Amino acid sequence: MTFRQFAFNNIMRNKRTYLAHFLSSAFSVMIFFTYALLLFHPNLQGELASTSKTMSQLATMGMRVSQYLIFIFSFFFLLYSVSAFLKIRKKEFGILMTLGMSPKQLNKLVFIENMMIGMAAIITGILIGLVFSKLILLISASILYIEKGLAFYIPIQAVWTTAGAFFLLFVLISLFTSRTGTRVQLTELIRSDEKPKPEPKASLILSLLAVLLIGAGYAMVFLFAVQRLFSLILLAAGVGFVVLGTYFLFTQLSVYVIRALKKKERLFFNKINLLTLSELSYRMKDNAVMFFIVAVISASAFTGIGTSLAIADPGLAEMTNPFAYSYSSSPDNRLKEKHLQEIKDQLEGANLSYREAKVVPDYTENGKTILKLSEYNQLAVALGYPAESLNEEEAILVPGTIAEKDRFKKNDRLPVSATLMQGKLDISLTVKKAAPYMVLPSFRNIVVVADSLYDRISESSGLQEYYYFAVDQWQKSRGVALALAERIPPDPEADYYLSSLVFEWLSSKQSNGILLIVSVLVGVVFFTFAASFIYFRLYADLERDERQYQMISKIGLSKSELRRMVTRQLLLLFFLPIVLAVIHSGVAFMALQFLVDYSIAYNSLIVFSSFVLVQLVYFFVIRWRYLGHLYQKLV
Structure with missing residues (x-):
């Protein structure tokens, strides 16, 4: 048997231990390949540039940054997992060295084993990526709203990269x-699994600090x-406090908390609680750092994906411009009637x-x-808001920006009067109302006055006219917008200008679609890494657990009691970090809700339910296999 065959046999003997490492590695390769597949697609840049000149640059930058993130985090993950696997095999390495293997040969063995797993992961990940490449292109074209789609191509450059x-x-x-993984004394290698674990300890001050942070x-x-x-600085400090508090929490x-529960005798000595709480205290201490990483990474993934979905919502486009089509015309425009x-x-x-609705706003000397009033009422009624009434001594303030609208909603520092200065006129009007909604976008310091007062103040002739069209289902008007862009072509030197909200929304949807693809894929990779950590921790302790439960079964532990005890422990291991991640992300979404006028609850629920459902399926599969291994030892 050659040395390479010996290394291969070692992998096959430890395939259960290395399975999570191999699958996670192959998955990260597949995601990296997906980014490369999109990055090097020959048609991606041209299609995105047709909607917005900056979209192609954003797409390229987003894909490249994501590749770098995947590569960097894959390095640290693989380094952690391989180092952890080597620790499990300390006794095996000690036996090999006792039989005459030199440290140099042991290093060579570990190197060959890692390279075999790595090459298998690279081939598997690329092959899976190639199999699903057409589906990936279809989904990406839908997310980026590319009407012609992304054609399938042979991604040679993506494969080699x-x-x-x-x-x-x-x-x-x-x-x-x-x-670094094999530089340990021979006696320590052989006796590695005989060392007793110290009693888990915790600080009351640091525990309270976790809640406070x-x-x-x-x-x-x-x-x-x-x-x-x-x-x-405020936002970064808030996130930093939460991350540090999460670390101390785990x-x-x-x-x-577990130690405090163990001191309650009625609870601790009730049936199998003694075994459950005793084992949990060690598991929590051993897996604290892993839980912290899983919670923080999952919260980042949830928040990133949910925010991307919320930003791509059409409600964001309506916040800045509630009208589907806006047409401005100068008095010299002879094509106005034809265009309208x-x-x-x-x-x-x-x-x-x-x-x-049609408006002809004027501007006073004091800005x-x-x-x-009649034109304001046209705008308000077109958007479904009530009409207003005024006399010549009253005025209504109307927001033209999101900041003004938020201030008017809160009645924050609103003036009681409005001064208008025009020529020899200097008029002070009583503010009757500050409208809490936008009806005239892109204008500032808007004051609605009675028609008679407007006619007296306005001395200018030849003012720019603005025509607005409110459409109920404007998201479906892309075909209309394309036809209008062809029949009313944009011209910087023309006497008119037509803007379509659907184009602005699609541009935003594409830019945030890129962010969505990036956040989803990176989030899924991190989530997979987290799942493999849990798998590894369970199966790393499987032999110890088998011996432990085998001894306990001899004093009367039944299979049903074993199932309940293991289920309680696994529920905590699988869902404690996820629950905390959901809480962190929920706070982030609640904060985001204060910044937008439309509901993001639906997007939040989609993100949470998707990840929790995947985690639930993963929990039942691992629980079934884990209990199966334990049952075999109890027979």
């Missing part, structure tokens, strides 16, 4: 672990969103109901935008 990058990564991992972090995030104190508070009729004809031809 992925293979080369991960071959280098596995070489580095293999060299590093072979040099998480509470302070939440408060800072809400202060950022509710009070609109848009400070990067390393200190969780152990402290074309807009109406296209909307009617598409069976889209619409409401039209106010004045608007006739």
Whole structure:
């Protein structure tokens, strides 16, 4: 038997231990290949550029940054997992060295084993990526709203880039672990599984600090969103406090709580609680860092994906412009009537109901935008808001920006009067109302006055006219917008300008679609790494658990009691970090809700339910296999 055959047989004998490592490695290769598949697609850049000139650059940057993230995190994950696997095999290495294997040969053995697993993961990951490449392109085209789709192509460059990058990564991992993972004394290698674990300890002060840090972090995030104190330092401090508090929660508070429960004799000595709580205290301490990583990574993935879905919502586009089509015209524009009729004809031809409004705003010498009451009522009624009434001594303030709208909603520092200065006129009007909704986008300091007062103030002739069209289902008007763009072509030197909300929304949808693809794939990779950590920790302790439960079964532990005890432990191991991640993300979504006018609850529920469902399926599969192994030892 050659040395390579010996290394291969070692892998096959430990295939249960290395399975999670191999699958996670192959999955990270597949995700990296997916990014490369999109990055090198020959048609991606041209299609995105047709909607927005910056989208192609954003797509390229997003895919490249994501590849770097996957590569870096894969390195640390693989380094951690391989190092952990080597610790499990300390006794095996000690036996090999007792039989005459030199440290140099042991290093060579570890290097060859890691490279074999790495090459198998690279081939498997690329093959799976190739099998699902057409589906990936279809989904990406749908998310990025590319009408013509992304054609299938032979991704030779993506294959070589992925293979080369991960071959280098596995070489580095293999060299590093072979040099550092086996430098242990022979006696320590042989007696590695006989060392007793120390009693888990926790600090009351650090446990309380965990709660205080998480509470302070939440408060800072809400202060950022509710009070609109848009400070990067405040937001970063809030996130940092939550992350640090999460670390202390798992390393200190969780152990402290279990120890406190063990001191309650009625609870501790009730049936199998003695075994369950005793085992949990050790498992929580051993897996605290893993739980912390899983919780933080999962919370980041949930928040990133949910935020991307919320930003791509059409409600965000409506926040800045509630009208589907806006047409501005100068008095010298001879095509005005033709263009307006074309807009109406296209909307009617598409069976889209619409409401039209026309305004001619004027500007005073002291920087106010004045608007006739009758024209304001046209805008308000078109959007479904009530009409207003005024006399010549009254005025209504109307927000033109999101910041003004939020201030008007809160009645924050609203003036009691509005001063209008025009020529010799200096008029002070009583503010009757500050409208809490936008009806005239892109204008500032809007003051609605009575028609008679407007006619007296406005001395200018030849003012720009604005026509607005409110459409109920404007998201379905892409065909109308394309036809209008062809019949009313944009021209910087023309006397008119037509804007379509659906184009602005699609541009935003594409940019956030890129963010969605990036966040989803990176989040799924992190989630897979977290799942493999749990798998490894369970099966790393499986032999010890088998011996332990075998001894306990001799004094009367039944299979049903074993099933209940293992289920309780696995529920905590699988869902404690996920529950905390959901809480962290829920706070982030609640804060985001204060910044937007539309509901993001649906997007949040989609994200949470998807990941929890996957985790639930994974839990039942692992529980079934884990109990199966234990039952075999109890026979």
